Amino acid sequence: MIALSIDPVNREELHYILHNAQEALQLKLELDYLRDKFWKPESLQLINI
Numbered sequence: 001m002i003a004l005s006i007d008p009v010n011r012e013e014l015h016y017i018l019h020n021a022q023e024a025l026q027l028k029l030e031l032d033y034l035r036d037k038f039w040k041p042e043s044l045q046l047i048n049i
Helices: 011-038 041-046
Strands: none
Touching: none
C-alpha cells in the first residue's frame, strides 16, 4: 500500500491555477465564437473541427 502525503493548499498557488484555468477557458470560448461566426463550414472541415 502506498501512503500519500497531503499538504495544505497554498493560497497563492491556488489563485494562480484558477486564474490560468479561467484564462484558458476564456480563450477557448472566444475562439469557438469566432470560428462559429466567421469561418465557412468547408474551412472547418479542412482542419477537422
